[in-house]
Amino acid sequence: MTTRVFYLNQQIEGIPNLALGEPSSTFRLATEKLQPLKDGQVLVKALYFSNDPLQFAWINKASNENAGLRRIFPGEPMGALGLAQVVDSKADQYRPGDIVNGSFDWAEYSIVSAQAITGKIPQSSLPLTTALSTTGLTGLTAYFGIKEHVKEGDTVVVSAASGATGLVAVQVAKALGCRVVGITGSDEKCKFVQGLGADGCVNYNDPEFIGKLKQALGEKGTCNVFFDAVGGEILDKVITLMAKNGLVLVVGFISGAKNPAKMAVRNWPIVIASRLTIKGFNMSDYVHRAPEAVVDLTKWSLEGKIRNDPSVLNVVDLSEESKFADIPKAWGLLFDENKKPGKVLTKLADPK
Numbered sequence: 001m002t003t004r005v006f007y008l009n010q011q012i013e014g015i016p017n018l019a020l021g022e023p024s025s026t027f028r029l030a031t032e033k034l035q036p037l038k039d040g041q042v043l044v045k046a047l048y049f050s051n052d053p054l055q056f057a058w059i060n061k062a063s064n065e066n067a068g069l070r071r072i073f074p075g076e077p078m079g080a081l082g083l084a085q086v087v088d089s090k091a092d093q094y095r096p097g098d099i100v101n102g103s104f105d106w107a108e109y110s111i112v113s114a115q116a117i118t119g120k121i122p123q124s125s126l127p128l129t130t131a132l133s134t135t136g137l138t139g140l141t142a143y144f145g146i147k148e149h150v151k152e153g154d155t156v157v158v159s160a161a162s163g164a165t166g167l168v169a170v171q172v173a174k175a176l177g178c179r180v181v182g183i184t185g186s187d188e189k190c191k192f193v194q195g196l197g198a199d200g201c202v203n204y205n206d207p208e209f210i211g212k213l214k215q216a217l218g219e220k221g222t223c224n225v226f227f228d229a230v231g232g233e234i235l236d237k238v239i240t241l242m243a244k245n246g247l248v249l250v251v252g253f254i255s256g257a258k259n260p261a262k263m264a265v266r267n268w269p270i271v272i273a274s275r276l277t278i279k280g281f282n283m284s285d286y287v288h289r290a291p292e293a294v295v296d297l298t299k300w301s302l303e304g305k306i307r308n309d310p311s312v313l314n315v316v317d318l319s320e321e322s323k324f325a326d327i328p329k330a331w332g333l334l335f336d337e338n339k340k341p342g343k344v345l346t347k348l349a350d351p352k
């Protein structure tokens with residue numbers, strides 16, 4: 001039995017080259033024979049891959065070795081979080097037909113150790129893709145980032161609010177009784193965020209961004225918690241609107257992904273004047289508590305407080321065999337300024 005699999009050809013230094021077959025290509029596609037399963041291994045067929053900015057860090061030459069991040073080096077298979085179906089198993093806990101989530105290769109079929117599998121996806125009335133969105137890495141980041149740091153009645157600002165993490169953060173904050181204002185890069189995306197229940201949303205490309213944000217924050221014109229996945233200029237502006245003793249939760253710095261020079265914060269003295277707390281958030285600190293988040297997120301989903309329909313997903317369907325080679329391009333959608341709102345997923349197959 002053979003499988004197609006993507007390898008990392010070159011670590012990235014800036015923008016990845018998603019074309020295949022060039023000396024500077026970031027990825028290389030190969031077809032190879034699958035080895036017989038050993039004890040404790042599972043053969044899985046890929047159903048969906050999650051596309052995450054985190055993968056950028058896994059393959060970035062400049063990633064800090066001390067950041068505790070997974071690193072992928074040239075000649076190693078490219079990895080992704082994903083959903084897969086078990087085809088064959090030499091691990092007691094998995095049986096053919098099980099649908100599982102975990103850490104897989106960018107491959108049609110992967111042989112993984114049972115430890116690479118997070119768990120079986122239980123039967124549910126929610127769509128299967130919920131396991132990679134609302135209750136996947138981005139949804140759990142939103143859940144713990146918000147739930148652990150807000151109280152009912154707080155005013156919360158969420159940047160990158162139409163993205164995978166932000167859209168769940170907005171809905172979790174609403175479910176917990178906060179006033180929520182989103183930030184996105186277009187009026188259309190703001191409409192989407194308000195459709196999720198946000199009390200307001202402001203387009204950061206609007207020349208009157210800061211004035212409009214202040215207005216959206218209500219009578220006081222300040223916020224208590226800023227859930228920030230963007231950093232740079234947006235962070236620099238929003239900290240001027242933080243209430244005394246407010247909290248900036250640093251979840252990401254996507255504005256600096258292409259150009260670290262954009263990360264500068266000039267309004268830093270306000271951190272002292274307003275007694276702000278700046279706190280780094282890392283989802284890996286909460287992995288052991290994922291089951292409690294899944295319970296709440298599933299409950300809120302079934303109550304209609306969190307959406308899991310196609311409007312919150314950005315699915316690239318590569319289930320036709322000839323489209324497999326487009327996996328890097330689907331991932332590249334993450335960096336496309338015109339991408340639609342929602343969690344970017346790559347579909348490879350439906351479960352059997």
Ligand SMILES: NC(=O)c1ccc[n+]([C@@H]2O[C@H](COP(=O)([O-])OP(=O)(O)OC[C@H]3O[C@@H](n4cnc5c(N)ncnc54)[C@H](OP(=O)(O)O)[C@@H]3O)[C@@H](O)[C@H]2O)c1
Nearest residue numbers: 053141160163164165184185229251252253255281282283
């Ligand atoms: N700390 C953790 O444990 C953890 C866990 C998961 C994710 N994260 C981080 O959270 C961030 C969001 O991840 P995601 O999966 O939600 O990504 P995503 O779905 O791709 O959404 C990212 C959003 O960021 C916005 N954006 C991109 N470039 C921007 C810029 N230069 N300025 C302002 N906004 C920009 C885009 O929206 P607009 O079109 O509105 O600009 C985009 O929708 C990433 O930085 C990721 O690394 C952190």
